[in-house]
Amino acid sequence: MERRGRVEAFRLLLLCCMLVGPVPAQLRHPLPVLWIMPFSSGSGKGNLTAAVAPAVRLALQDLQRQPPPLGNYEIQLQLLDSQCDPAASLKALFDAMWAGPKYLLVFGGVCPSVTALIARSLPALSLVQVSFAASSPSLSNRKWYGNLFSTVPSDRALNAATVKLLQRHKWSRVGLVTQEGPRLSEMKKDLIRQLLKANVQLVSTQSLSEDVCSSLRKLKESDVRIIIGQFDEELTSQVFCCAYRLNLFGARYQWIIADGGAAGWRLGWQESGCRANSLLTAADGSIRLQMRPLSTKNTAGVSGRTPQDYQDSYLTQLFQEGSKVSALHAFAYDAVWVAATALSQVMEAVKHREKYSAQRNVTVSEEEVYKMLLEAVKQTQFEGLTGPVMFRNGERMTSIELIQFQGSSGVLVGEFSTSTQQLRLKNQQLKFNGPGPARDQTLVVPQRQHVSFLLYAIVSSAAAVTIIITLTVLFLIFINRKQRLLRSCSGSQDELLLLGVLLSSSSVLISGLDGASLSNRTLELLCSVRLWTLSVGHTVGFAVLFAKTWRVYSLCSIKQKRRQQRAGCVVLWMFLLDVFVLTSWQILDPLRWVVQQHHTESDAAAQDAVVRPYSEHCSSVNMELWLTAACGYKGPVMGLGCFLAWSIRAVQADHISSERLTLSVFAVMVFSVSGVSGSLLTTHNPPLQFCLTSSLILCCNMFVLSSVFGPKFLLVQSEAAEGDEGEDEEQLSLLNQELKSQTAQLDVEIETITMQLCDTSESLTREKHDGDVRCVTSTHVAQVCPERKPASPDGINSPDHVWRRLSVQLPILHHSYLPAVGGISASSSSLFSSQEAFVHRDLLTTC
DSSP: HHHHHHHHHHHHHHHHHHHSSSOOOOOOOOEEEEEEESSSOOSOOHHHHHHHHHHHHHHHHHHHHSSSTTEEEEEEEEEETTTTOOHHHHHHHHHHHOOOOOOOOOOOOHHHHHHHHHHHHHHHHHHHHHHHOOOOGGGGGGTTTTTEEESSSHHHHHHHHHHHHHHHHTOOOEEEEEEOHHHHHHHHHHHHHHHHHHTTTEEEEEEEEHHHHHHHHHHHHHHEOOOEEOGGGGGOOOOOHHHHTTTTOOOTTTEEEEEOOOHHHHHHHHSSSSHHHHHHHHTTTOOOEEOOOSSSSSOTTSOOOOOOHHHHHHHHHHHHHTTOOOHHHHHHHHHHHHHHHHHHHHHHHHHHHHOOOOSSOOOOOHHHHHHHHHHHHHTEEEETTTTTEEEEETTTTOOEEEEEETTEEEEEEEEETTTTTEEEEOOTTOOOOSSSSSSOOEEEEEOOOOOOOOOOHHHHHHHHHHHHHEEEEHHHHHTTTTTTTTTTTTTHHHHHHHHHHHHHHHHHHHHHTTTTSSSSHHHHHHHHHHHHHHHHHHHHHHHHHHHHHHHHHHTTSOOOHHHHHHHHHHHHHHHHHHHHHHHHHHHHHEEEEEEEEEEOOOOOOSSSSSEEEEEEEEOTTTTTHHHHHHHHHHHHHHHHHHHHHTTTTEEEEEEEHHHHHHHHHHHHHHHHHHHHHHHHTTOOOOOHHHHHHHHHHHHHHHHHHHTTTTHHHHHOOOOOOOHHHHHHHHHHHHHHHHHHHHHHHHHHHHHHHHHHHHHHHHHHHHHHHHHHOOOEEOOSSSOOOOOOSOOTOTTTSSSSHHHHHHHHHHHHHHHTGGGGGGGOOOGGGGGGGGGGGOOOTOOOOOO
C-alpha cells in the first residue's frame, strides 16, 4: 500500500508539472492523449518515465509557443502505468476509455509484450499509437499492427545494417551472443532469418543468461572470428572483460555490437573484474551500431530549437530532478511533435469541413476522424531533433550510425540509411588491428593430393610393358597352336589366364587419372571401367589357376572326371557371381567422383592459415558394404585354392611343375590381400595408394607370367631347336642323294665323250701314220693314246685340245664331292693335278 501511494503521488506530481504552466494568452482546445508507460524497467533499476518526462515537458512547452494552428491546441496526457504486464495494461486502457474523455491517440510504449498486445487491438478501438521505443521485428506485419508508429528505427533496421556490414567485408561465417529478454529474443530471431537469407553461416549462438565467459569460450572453440553481440549496456564491460581473458580480441577477431542503444560507449562504469586498460584493449576496433541520438545539423527544427539548445535544456532539468539520462529522450520529444502535428491537422480539417460544408450542422463521425488521423500520421514529415522524421510502413526512416571504438573513444565510421537500405563507410576512418579486416575463419589453403605426372608415367610404363609381354605371349600361343605342348588341353585356360592378366594390368592405366586432367563426368565413367577391369581380371585369373590346381589334384584322386566337372562349375559360378555383384553395384549405388578432406596442417609460412589436403577418388554411398560383398565371396574360394595348391606341391603334371603352380596360387592370394589392405590404409595419400596398389598388381601379373608361361616357352624353344637340327640333317641327306645321281649322269656323259675321242684319235692315226699307237682306256672317264702325233695342232678336236678340256672339267666335277655331301675328302684334291689321276687303275689297258 505504501508503494502504491508513492506511485499515485508521483503520478499527480508529474501531471501537475506537465499540465500546469504559464497562463495561456488565449483559450486552447484540449486534445486528450493516453500515455502508456511503465514507471520502472521491471527489474527495479530506475524510473523510465522520470528519465523521459523532462523531454516530454519541453516538447509541450515548445508547442504552447507555436503559432496557430499548433498553438490553438493543447495536448493533455493521461499517464497509465503499464507495469510491463499485458493484462494490467489492457485493463488500464479499457478503464481509461470507459471513464473518458474520448481519446484519439495513444502515446508511449516501451515494453514489447505490452506494445504488441495494445497495437493489435488499436484498429478495433479506432486508436492510433505513436511510440518512442524501438519496435520489435514481430511488429512489422502492417496488416495486424498498421496503427503503430515509432520515432525510433526498428530492430529490423539494425539487423539489416549488420548484414550489410558483413556483406561489405565478405564475412560469411559469424557467431552470435545474445542476452535473454523479450525484445532481444525477437531481434535475435529476425537476425537469424536475415543471415540465412544473405547466405551467412551462423556457426554458434550463445546466451549470456548464465556464465558470460563460458559462452564466449564456446565461441572460441568453434573458431568464430566475427562475433555479433546483442546485449544491454550493463553487460558491455563484463563481456569485454571475458573477451580479454579468453584472448578474443586483436587482429584475428571483430566484434559487432548491435543493441540499438543511443547512449554511446560506457566501458568501465560497472565493476567487471578487469582493469580499465584491459577493457579498452579488448574493445579496441569493435563496431557498435546505434541510433543517432541527435541530428548532426546545427539548425533549428520544426520546434524552433537546435539540437544543442535542446540538449542543454534537457540536461538542466534532468539535473534538477536528479534522474538519469535516457537514451530515448530526444525520440520522445519528436514523438510529442508527431502526435501534436497530426492531431492539430485533423482538428483543423474537421473544423473546416463543418464550417464550410454545403450542409449545415454537419458533424464528422468518429470513424472519419480516426481515418483522417491515421492518414495524417502516415504523411508526417518534418525536421526533428533526431533528424528528418518520416514513416514508411510504420517504421521511422532515418540513419543508423556505425561507431568504431578506437583507443578510448568512439569514431563515426559509417552510416546506414533505412530509407535506401544502403551502407556508406568512411574507409579513411576505419582502423583494424591487423593489415586489414579480420578473416571470418582460419584461412584454409586447399591442397590437392594427386598422382604426379612423373609417377604416373613410370607406373604406366611398367603397366604397358606388362601388357606388351602379355600380348606377345598370347600371340605366340595363337601362332604355335600346332606345337605339342601348346596344343594340350590347357590351351584355352592359358588364354583366359592371359586375358585376366591383361585386364588387371589395364586397370593400372586408369587408376592414376584424376580431376586435374579430366572432367568429373569422364572420371565417373572411368571409375566403373576400372572397377570392372580389375575385378573381372582378378576373378578370371584366379579362376584359371584354381582350375589348373583342381585338375592336378584330381589326377591323384579316383573320381577324376567328377572333380574336374566340379572345378569347371566353381570357375563358372565365380565369374557369374562377380558379374552379378558388379552389375548390382552399378545399378543400385553407382560410383561417383567425390572429394575427401584430410587432416589439416598448420602453415608456418602464412599467418593464421592452415593447409587442408584433399583428394578425389571413386566412391559410393554404401562403399564399405559393396566392397565387402565383392571381396567376401572370393575369400573362401581363395582359401580352398591355397589348400589344393599346398596338397599338389610335389606332383608333376601338365608339363608344368606343381611347385610353380602352388607358388602362383599363393602369390595371387598374398598380393590380393596386400593390395586390398594397402588400398584401404592409404586412402589419405593418393600417390602412395596408386604406387602401392599398382606395384602389387603388376608384380603379381609378372610373377604369374614367369611361373606359368616361362618354363613352357623355354621347353618349346629347346624342342624347336632340336627339330631344326633334324631337319638340317635330312636336307643334307637329300642333297647328297641328288649329287650322287648327278654324278652318275656325268660319268655316263664323260664316258661317251671319251669313247668318241678314242675313235677320233684312232682314225687319225690310221690315216697319217703307220707306226704303233698306244691307247689307254678307262671305264670311268678317259682313254689316252700317248704315242700319237697330231695331224693338225690347231684343230678343235686335236688331242691337245681335248686333253686340255679334260684337265679343266674333270677336277671341277670331282672336287664337288666333298665329305659333307658324300664325296671325296678335300685332302685328295692334289690328285687332280696329275694326268694319272684320271686313269682308273683297275681297268687300265694298253692299246
